[in-house]
Amino acid sequence: MPVFDFVDKPKEEKKRESTYTVFSSNEPYADEKHPILILDHSRQEWKHHSNGTFLNQNTQTAFAFDVDGMTINADILRVDARFVSLLKWLGENHIQVQLSGVNTTEGYAVYRIREMAFGGGTKLSAEDGFLQFMMERLFASQAPVDLTEDDEMDESGDDMKLTSIQSITDFMTCAGKTLPDHIRLWARRNLAVAKSHEVSPEERRHAQRALSIMMNIQWKNQYFEAIDPVEARRILDEELYGMERVKQRIIETIIQINRTHTLPAYGLLLIGPAGTGKSQIAYAVARILRMPWTTLDMSSINDPEQLTGSSRIYANAKPGIIMDAFSMAGESNLVFIINELDKAASGKGNGNPADVLLTLLDNLGFTDNYMECMIPTNGVYPIATANDKDQISAPLMSRFAVIEIPDYTDEEKKIIFSRFALPKVLNRIGMRQEECVLSEEALDKVIELYANTSGIRDLEQAAEHIAANALYQIEVDQKKQVVFDPLMIEKLLG
Secondary structure (H helix, E strand, O other), X not given: XXXXXXXXXXXXXXXXXXXXXXXXXOXXXXXOOEOOEEEOOOXXXXXXXXXXXXXXXXXXXXXXXXXXXXXXXXXXXXEEHHHHHHHHHHHHOOOEEEEEEEEOOOOEEEEXXXXXXXXXXXXXXXXXXXXXXXXXXXXXXXXXXXXXXXXXXXXXXXXXXXXXXXXXXXHHHHHHHHOOHHHHHHHHHHHHHHHOOOXXXXXXXXXXXXXXXXXXXXXXXXXXXXXXXXHHHXXXXXXXXXXXXXXXXXXXXXXXXXXXXXXXXXXXEEEOOOOOOHHHHHHHHHHHHOOOEEEEEHHHOOOOHHHHOOOOOOOOOOOXXXXXXXXXXXXXXXXEEEEOHHHOOOOOXXXXXHHHHHHHHOOOOEEEOOOOEEEOOOOEEEEEEEOOHHHOXXXXXXXXXXXXXXXXXXXXXXXXXXXXXXXXXXXXXXXXXXXXEEOHHHHHXXXXXXXXXXXXXXXXXXXXXXXXXXXXXXXXXXXXXXXXXXXXXXXXXX
8 A cells, every 4th residue: 555755845846825715705696896807907907808818726826818829827816705716616627618707906807718629719508517517506505604714797697407417527626615514425436336336336326326316416504594574464464364363373484584694494384274375375385485385286296206215225216305395496595385294104015204204304304215315404304284283193283383273264265255266267268357247135145055065166166166156147148247056056056
């Protein structure tokens, strides 16, 4: 085994000291006030668009400008901490780039980096995909906590997906410490497996697939921007009639997020009869939070493995539904809408799906059997719905802030039917409201017929039936207007 002794290393090979300082920035874009890096312009001012190459950052911290066939080096003075690893990668691979920037009192402020084709022309977007993809990911990342050195943007990353070993390797190199520490360590281990010829092709395939899934997810921190309570209230009023107590509870949650800039420790559990708008409330909250959302239908999940994924020892192994949701969203911050939570305990397989949900809801991290890695869940906001809270276990119930959704009164059903359900149907099928009219007595008759049903789904179906019948009479019987009385409603719906 070779042994290396660096005691007598020649003095002339001493590593050059860095010329630049690293600054922390979380700006989602770059311009002259928020540059990616600043270059020295004391020798001369640089053009708005300048071509050249980053020098290997391990030997010299500079950019080599191509000026009229000559090469002129300019020291790097300051660098956004998120881009340190990317600049090193560009230098080590001698990639020709075009910088866009402006000369300021501090130096040449660079706000755009584009890869160049051979001969100095600008590369096509399709060829330029990785660099632009990498830039967008770094802009979306938070600055590393440790800023010490360690291993006008109108272009897009072409929705690139990291699938090849080379692109995954380059991404890991450029992302550096913008990746969570444990995911970076996990990725290194799996990359070693994916490249190894000492393991089976099946193991290499699984490792590469897991890496592709993990690296294509934007791992965000748990800082949340403030939400406008007035806009949140407008959305709730638009989606829901009445339910003032429920709306108040949701607005309280919004105020809490604005104060702490983090999600509440507990998600929401909406309990009430079928058809009372529980799912509609959940979608409204996801819309207010401006987060991607996914649904878990617990009535169709019979085995915990559907949630946790299968082990890689199987040829047909795959991630679970929860990991798939992260992958589909493309980021770690999302709303999980868990429908029919009261059905979660009725597993028919090798365990109880409800037990798996406990790890997801604790915000301590979730482990997928296929990924073999702890997935951060502090950016997950769960909203569950259920009809019968007696069917939910006490440990599962304790993970939620419970909101009881009462059934609508007859008066509320009357208002919802006349002001929302029927006008919505008429608008959808292209009818004017004056073409389909219900007398006050006919409206009372509709409510009477559905007095013993919970929720408003039956009322919405009644609105569909009434509107369809009115349209038939207008089209076939050539009527200008259809006015329904109680007898007509009784005959139609009774």
